[in-house]
Amino acid sequence: MAAATLAAVAVLTLVACGGKAKASSSSTPRTPEFVYNSTCSTCHGVDCRGSSGPDLTGPDLTRATIDTQVRQGKGRMPAFEGRLSDAAIALAVDRVVELRQKAGMQTP
Secondary structure, eight states: OHHHHHHHHHHHHHHHTTOSOOOOTTSOOOOHHHHHHHHTHHHHOTTSSOSSSOOSSSSSOOHHHHHHHHHHOBTTBOOOBTTBOHHHHHHHHHHHHHHHHHTTOOOO
């Protein structure tokens, strides 16, 4: 059981950090929190305030710009279009919006 968990964490870390592992686009994502924590939190932190990646709770982010950034990547952030399903990307964006709201930021 522990070996399976470690393997899953290793694959998710590679996906989140731009490794060559590819998330199955046919797998059904569970929740916004699950998708964000398994693909985004390594770089952006569990609260969206940044780690090795930027803080996402600052001003000037819209749902559309977050979605575009996740799909296309920019700078050190890899593109996730084709690596995650459209549904998983939408759930990740939903979680970023939720975390921004908890930080007191509006996301039009």
